[in-house]
Amino acid sequence: EAQVTQNPRYLITVTGKKLTVTCSQNMNHEYMSWYRQDPGLGLRQIYYSMNVEVTDKGDVPEGYKVSRKEKRNFPLILESPSPNQTSLYFCASSSGAGVMDTQYFGPGTRLTVL
């Protein structure tokens, strides 16, 4: 089954404790991205990757890092989480970055930073 998986689905942590949210896709997609969803703001892109070892900032990259060492995985790293990073995070992938490439979304990770 074609899918995008994220782990963990739920996480409660404390300020400053480094964490990683994993994302994996089994569709051999080149393009992957991370979004955060906040009430009243819709989804905003954090980082995206056009291919292995190619990453770039989205609209709200501050406080986040990513890596793309393999095509299937695109982890989101919070080196020193803060309460304003409490949000619902979605990973997405598509075969390309063009307008005709449909993005497939993971189930989401709900992060709470105390």
Next chain:
Amino acid sequence: GEDVEQSLFLSVREGDSSVINCTYTDSSSTYLYWYKQEPGAGLQLLTYIFSNMDMKQDQRLTVLLNKKDKHLSLRIADTQTGDSAIYFCAESYTGKLIFGQGTTLQVKP
């Protein structure tokens, strides 16, 4: 910059039609999308429309595009309780999706 706007809430009765509206700013968008998010789940692509189309119908869903006014709508015929969800419109801009805030659709029995 590019922006997508939606109303935040819509309530309808089961069996009625729902119309969710969206406006966007980037006239160069080639595709416009509707995504559905059920409680506790990720986003599911419902439908999309190419910018040279005025209308697209897919079973109970009808998408209307007014390119002159940069207005997109999603009509759900015979709305069911299972349609209760948040609906996001999105435009494709330089390879990334710009989302609206999402419209929460409440379907009352």
